[in-house]
Amino acid sequence: MPRPCGPCGDKRRNELDRRLLEMEISGETYRGISQDFGYSEDALRRHKLRHLIIDLSEIKQAKEEARVEAHEKVKAEELEQTKADVKECMATRLENAANFFDQLKEIRAKAASLLDQAEGARDLRAAGTFLKELRETIRLWAELEGQLPQTQITIVNNPEWVELRAVILTALDDFPEAKKRVIDAIRK
Ligand SMILES: [Zn+2]
Structure with a gap:
């Protein structure tokens, strides 16, 4: 079993390592450092070569890994954010569309109710007006559902419309008489 490395466990290791690393710049020699720290020149050489340089490359590698990891994390976060944005955008659009359909449903229900009232009052002129509104609402609805652009036949076949x-x-x-006028109006 190899002897443990003295400089590795030295309390002054930070300063020792710094001086060993700065030898090329400072012009210090192993002999000088050996005299200051009490380790043999060979021990210092071994420490610098086997432990210091390796430590440094490990630190460098760890730093690089951390940098890559951080970069990937940022990328992932950006991607998640983009996904969230798109999702939110879609959700808002869907919500708006849903609200719009709800409003249309309301308008349609209202128009149908007004039509009932007009019919009950035998106010055929009013019935014709409401029917027109109703028809327009249904047309708009079908248009929104993307069914209108194809042909008018699709509206005619629209289950909602058929039922109504x-x-x-x-x-x-x-x-x-009113029925005839209604049929005429529908066919227009
Ligand atoms: Zn060492």
């Missing part, structure tokens, strides 16, 4: 149309036409069974 059936309800309206049934409600108008007792008013043949």
Whole structure:
């Protein structure tokens, strides 16, 4: 088992190491350092070569690893942030869209209710106006759902519209004249 390295365990190691490392600059010799610290020149040489330089390269490597790690961490954080931003952006857009649909649903419900009232009052002129509003709302809805750009047939086939149309036409069974006007209006 090799003897433990004296300079490695020396209390003055910081200063010793510094002076060993600065020899090229300071012009100090192993002999001078040996005299100051009490280790043989060979012991100092061995320490510098085997422990000091290796330590330094390890520190350098550790620093480099830390730098790479920090860099990767920043990259990862940036990526996460970007992901979060995109997610937030999408969420906001979806939320806005959802709100818009909710509003449209409300408008539609209101229009349908007004239509009911108008029909109940046999106010056919008013019924026609509300129906127009209703139709416009449904058109807008379908447009938003991306169904309108294709053809008008898609709206006609839209289950919501089909159902609503059936309800309206049934409600108008007792008013043949109104029903005819409604059918005409729908076909426009
Ligand atoms: Zn040593």
